[in-house]
Amino acid sequence: MRKVLEVRNLRTHFELVEGTVRAVDGVSFQLNEGEVLGIVGESGCGKSVTAQSIMRILPKSARIVDGEILFWNQQDVVDLTKLDSEGEQMRNIRGKDIAMIFQEPAACFAPVYTVGEQMIEAILLHEDMSKQEARRLALKMLEKVKIPNPESVLDRYSFQLSGGMLQRCMIAMALSLNPKVLIADEPTTALDVTIQAQIIYLVNQLQKEYSSAIMWITHDMGVIAQISDRVAVMYLGQIVETAPVKDLFRNPLHPYTRALLRSIPRLARRKKKLEAIKGVVPDPYNLPIGCRYHNRCDSFIQGLCDEREPTEVEVDVAHRVKCFLYGGR
Amino acid sequence: MLTYLLRRLLFAIPLLFLIAVVSFIIIELPPGDYLTVYVMNLKQSGEAIDEAALQVLRTRYGLDKPLLLRFFIWFRGVLKGDFGYSFMWEKPVSQLIGPRLWYTVLISVLATAFAWVFGFLIGVYSGIHQYSIGDYAFTVLGYIGLATPNFLLALILLWAVYVTFGVSLGGLFSPEYANAPWSWAKFVDLLKHIWLPVIVIGTGSMAGLIRILRANLLDEIEKPYVIAAKARGLPSKELYWKYPLRVAVIPFASTAGWVLPEIVSGAVVTGIVLNLPTVGVILVDALKSQDMYLAGSLVMFLSIFTIIGTVISDILLAWLDPRIRFE
Ligand SMILES: Nc1ncnc2c1ncn2[C@@H]1O[C@H](COP(=O)(O)OP(=O)(O)OP(=O)(O)O)[C@@H](O)[C@H]1O
Ligand code: SF4
Numbered sequence: 248m249r250k251v252l253e254v255r256n257l258r259t260h261f262e263l264v265e266g267t268v269r270a271v272d273g274v275s276f277q278l279n280e281g282e283v284l285g286i287v288g289e290s291g292c293g294k295s296v297t298a299q300s301i302m303r304i305l306p307k308s309a310r311i312v313d314g315e316i317l318f319w320n321q322q323d324v325v326d327l328t329k330l331d332s333e334g335e336q337m338r339n340i341r342g343k344d345i346a347m348i349f350q351e352p353a354a355c356f357a358p359v360y361t362v363g364e365q366m367i368e369a370i371l372l373h374e375d376m377s378k379q380e381a382r383r384l385a386l387k388m389l390e391k392v393k394i395p396n397p398e399s400v401l402d403r404y405s406f407q408l409s410g411g412m413l414q415r416c417m418i419a420m421a422l423s424l425n426p427k428v429l430i431a432d433e434p435t436t437a438l439d440v441t442i443q444a445q446i447i448y449l450v451n452q453l454q455k456e457y458s459s460a461i462m463w464i465t466h467d468m469g470v471i472a473q474i475s476d477r478v479a480v481m482y483l484g485q486i487v488e489t490a491p492v493k494d495l496f497r498n499p500l501h502p503y504t505r506a507l508l509r510s511i512p513r514l515a516r517r518k519k520k521l522e523a524i525k526g527v528v529p530d531p532y533n534l535p536i537g538c539r540y541h542n543r544c545d546s547f548i549q550g551l552c553d554e555r556e557p558t559e560v561e562v563d564v565a566h567r568v569k570c571f572l573y574g575g576r
Numbered sequence: 577m578l579t580y581l582l583r584r585l586l587f588a589i590p591l592l593f594l595i596a597v598v599s600f601i602i603i604e605l606p607p608g609d610y611l612t613v614y615v616m617n618l619k620q621s622g623e624a625i626d627e628a629a630l631q632v633l634r635t636r637y638g639l640d641k642p643l644l645l646r647f648f649i650w651f652r653g654v655l656k657g658d659f660g661y662s663f664m665w666e667k668p669v670s671q672l673i674g675p676r677l678w679y680t681v682l683i684s685v686l687a688t689a690f691a692w693v694f695g696f697l698i699g700v701y702s703g704i705h706q707y708s709i710g711d712y713a714f715t716v717l718g719y720i721g722l723a724t725p726n727f728l729l730a731l732i733l734l735w736a737v738y739v740t741f742g743v744s745l746g747g748l749f750s751p752e753y754a755n756a757p758w759s760w761a762k763f764v765d766l767l768k769h770i771w772l773p774v775i776v777i778g779t780g781s782m783a784g785l786i787r788i789l790r791a792n793l794l795d796e797i798e799k800p801y802v803i804a805a806k807a808r809g810l811p812s813k814e815l816y817w818k819y820p821l822r823v824a825v826i827p828f829a830s831t832a833g834w835v836l837p838e839i840v841s842g843a844v845v846t847g848i849v850l851n852l853p854t855v856g857v858i859l860v861d862a863l864k865s866q867d868m869y870l871a872g873s874l875v876m877f878l879s880i881f882t883i884i885g886t887v888i889s890d891i892l893l894a895w896l897d898p899r900i901r902f903e
């Protein structure tokens with residue numbers, strides 16, 4: 248398995264008047280060719296900021312203060328954190344080598360251009376072809392994502408199409424340049440359940456054909472089970488557990504992962520009350536000392552967890568966890 | 577788009593008719609018909625009354641007929657370009673208002689263009705360079721522009737020009753050109769004078785437009801579609817022009833609805849202060865002396881220009897915003 252993307256000890260902070268938000272604080276993971284890595288965690292844990300750091304499309308107030316983002320491009324490897332975010336090299340990677348789809352498809356298309364205009368623009372930014380060829384490619388992509396009447400959809404505006412339709416268009420646009428990496432930031436969260444299932448099925452199908460590596464961000468363990476090969480669980484700006492998807496569901500190690508799994512609604516367990524994870528997420532300006540999860544953890548070890556931060560340990564092949572219960576002192 | 581255009585134009589017709597009705601009501605508002613006022617005035621000044629001339633006027637405007645009929649007689653006249661008779665000037669209204677109306681329109685159009693062009697440029701600059709020194713400077717200037725009444729700005733500018741260049745810029749022409757036939761020199765003289773009322777009338781609206789565009793642009797720059805476009809690899813310069821700005825100009829264009837009436841009424845007041853050959857002075861005089869055919873016609877024309885302006889802005893809006901076109 249060859250790596251396409253490796254994030255090493257990434258720290259992305261927001262410098263605000265109120266203080267520093269350590270949104271991403273020492274995140275490391277790798278993405279291999281052709282795999283789907285699911286990234287899961289509660290709202291505000293830094294999933295989107297991680298994605299924006301890779302794309303280098305962070306808001307003005309954010310800064311990558313430490314770490315590397317290595318991207319294997321053809322023969323050579325580049326550290327994306329070292330590139331100028333507005334520079335040509337980064338722009339050429341954005342959209343072509345690493346493409347991204349977002350949460351709210353309706354808001355991600357400008358209302359004043361047709362879907363086709365925006366798709367064609369994206370293609371022409373990176374490919375040396377005529378407008379007609381770009382249109383043909385866009386059309387072919389819309390067929391690939393199973394859009395009925397693709398020809399007419401190209402000339403529609405976003406407000407004339409449904410959310411599910413637009414998300415298909417966005418996927419078509421993202422895949423049209425055959426990117427090595429596709430970052431999907433909660434692409435199905437805003438859609439209703441049946442449409443969500445269709446989109447996931449579609450992405451699973453397309454992945455066989457396009458073999459892009461996918462980083463799929465969600466806060467829904469159910470979606471993770473359906474789509475990913477490997478999973479990284481995030482909590483407060485850090486990855487607390489990484490494992491192949493089967494291991495994670497069969498043998499979750501980190502207390503936070505276990506709590507997340509208990510919170511999935513399952514038909515079989517309908518009678519049992521759905522467990523919300525207890526406790527509140529700490530204030531991002533004042534992160535807890537020691538293990539970040541200690542104020543909510545039910546296996547909390549007094550005098551250890553609230554004083555020192557656990558290091559990551561590899562418990563099994565490709566199964567790593569950051570918790571004192573498994574060593575990590 | 578075509579159906580929208582037609583619909584919008586058709587919609588303007590009842591509005592225009594309504595304006596005619598309101599103007600007629602204004603004409604009819606004072607007690608007695610205007611001939612009684614006319615006769616009274618003549619009597620007061622001890623002049624002879626020409627009964628035959630009175631009779632001609634009476635039949636021409638149907639003053640002895642019932643109200644509804646009078647309206648239709650007047651309305652038919654309006655359609656033919658006969659707007660009634662001004663007793664104050666003792667001339668048909670149509671002869672009186674022609675050139676003045678055109679100067680008013682000219683100044684209003686130029687002031688609107690001034691407000692839009694500079695409002696746009698400064699608004700874009702301020703939106704893209706938020707919290708820069710230039711942004712702060714324009715914000716302060718904008719508040720001053722909004723807070724200063726037109727007549728005060730006019731007086732300040734007149735005084736400033738007089739102090740620095742030693743010329744008086746009141747009016748639209750220097751005395752030697754005021755009644756001269758049109759020539760290149762007269763045109764140049766007009767240009768030398770007209771900028772002052774244009775700035776005076778346009779500044780308030782410009783300041784408002786700057787604030788609107790700046791706020792819209794700042795709103796749009798954060799929208800997901802801008803981030804998505806950036807994530808596709810669009811260079812940031814192109815990104816601003818093509819995306820947030822393109823959306824932010826939509827409310828900007830729709831402001832024409834209030835900019836135009838503001839500018840037209842501003843032109844009336846400023847016309848008086850700056851002694852311009854526009855409708856300002858005669859409108860006020862006509863209202864003061866109950867010269868109702870004149871006053872009613874002027875009000876009607878100013879309203880019609882406002883309607884034309886809003887129709888133009890609506891068309892612009894539909895052209896800019898597909899959401900309106902496909903409504
Ligand atoms: N533009 C911003 N300005 C200031 N702080 C921000 C900004 N964007 C994100 N943050 C902060 O960074 C942290 C991580 O946010 P992020 O958007 O990555 O969360 P997330 O995991 O994607 O959550 P969600 O599931 O809600 O999308 C949060 O504490 C948030 O408050
Ligand atoms: S380190 Fe301690 S507090 Fe943190 S998850 Fe493990 S047991 Fe819980």
Ligand SMILES: [Mg+2]
Pocket residue numbers: 294295296432433
């Ligand atoms: Mg997010």
